[in-house]
Amino acid sequence: xxxxxxxxxxxxxxxxxxxxxxxxxxxxxxxxxxxxxxxxxxxxxxxxxxxxxxxxxxxxxxxxxxxxxxxxxxxxxxxxxxxxxxxxxxxxxxxxxxxxxxxxxxxxxxxxxxxxxxxxxxxxxxxxxxxxxxxxxxxxxxxxxxxxxxxxxxxxxxxxxxxxxxxxxxxxxxxxxxxxxxxxxxxxxxxxxxxxxxxxxxxxxxxxxxxxxxxxxxxxxxxxxxx
Numbered sequence: 494x495x496x497x498x499x500x501x502x503x504x505x506x507x508x509x510x511x512x513x514x515x516x517x518x519x520x521x522x523x524x525x526x527x528x529x530x531x532x533x534x535x536x537x538x539x540x541x542x543x544x545x546x547x548x549x550x551x552x553x554x555x556x557x558x559x560x561x562x563x564x565x566x567x568x569x570x571x572x573x574x575x576x577x578x579x580x581x582x583x584x585x586x587x588x589x590x591x592x593x594x595x596x597x598x599x600x601x602x603x604x605x606x607x608x609x610x611x612x613x614x615x616x617x618x619x620x621x622x623x624x625x626x627x628x629x630x631x632x633x634x635x636x637x638x639x640x641x642x643x644x645x646x647x648x649x650x651x652x653x654x655x656x657x658x659x660x661x662x663x664x665x666x667x668x669x670x671x672x673x674x675x676x677x678x679x680x681x682x683x684x685x686x687x688x689x690x691x692x693x694x695x696x697x698x699x700x701x702x703x704x705x706x707x708x709x710x711x712x713x714x715x716x717x718x719x720x
Contacts, residue, residue: 498576499524500548501540501568505555508564508592509712511614511649511676516561518592519552526569528596528618528625545580552584562590562612571595574602581609597648598631600638613639613646617664621655629663636671647674654692661699668704675700677709686711 501522508516524540543551552563563584570577570593581591590611595603597615615635618628632648639646650664668675677697679688686693693709700707 497542497544498573499540500543503551505560508561510678511710512647512674512708513561513592513612513614514710517559518562518564519555519557519560519589520564520566521548521552521570523565523567523570523573525572526567526596527572527598528569528628530618530625545576545583548580549583549587552587557587557589560589562592564592564594566594569596569599571599571602571606574599574605577606577609581606585609595635596628597635598628600631600634603635603638607638607642607644610644613644615639615646615648617648617650617667619650619652619656619660621653621657621660629667632667633670636667636673640671640673646671647676649676649678651678651680652692652696653680653688656692656696661696665700665703668706672706674706674708675704677707679709679711681712 501524503519503521505517505519508514508518565577584591591609592612592614593610594614595616596618598618603610603613615632617632618625620626636646636648648664648668664675677700679686679693681687697707697709
């Protein structure tokens with residue numbers, strides 16, 4: 494058991510990515526990550542320590558009647574799985590859905606909290622844009638755990654002009670294997686899309702022609718200038 498963990502921030506806003514776009518969520522952003530993606534804009538180390546009870550009390554200060562779900566985000570929240578094993582049962586007492594945003598590389602950690610999670614948003618991580626090496630084996634193990642437990646699971650594919658054909662194929666194969674929705678998300682900086690029109694269409698056409706459960710969705714909260 495871990496009595497305390499470091500939280501970067503807690504706030505309510507709209508979900509700006511994926512199939513739950515536009516829903517109001519309470520975001521709990523955990524510090525730390527096991528990857529070093531070069532496009533990440535999150536500061537991992539700055540934060541405040543919370544105990545399980547103090548974090549529960551902090552959650553209660555928000556208008557929970559207006560909240561669709563609680564988003565566990567980061568960083569990588571599954572690095573805090575020992576804390577989450579104790580925290581999530583308390584959160585469930587508040588009758589809130591749990592939405593996990595994850596890089597999909599920590600299948601073992603997911604197993605320990607899977608019973609308390611309702612929705613899993615997994616990012617496909619590409620070496621072409623994130624410079625982290627091949628993590629498709631970890632994604633395979635992760636999706637196996639998620640789908641075996643019948644969780645509402647989807648994958649986001651953040652891409653830019655450097656995406657490789659083999660990466661598209663690997664993502665497509667995993668999506669088909671586990672029959673999960675894929676959200677294609679062009680990389681953005683602030684409210685500007687940083688991918689060429691040609692590459693967006695090429696990527697969308699490749700996926701949609703080979704896998705119908707594909708959508709192209711940008712980061713809507715950035716267009717609205719909402720955090």
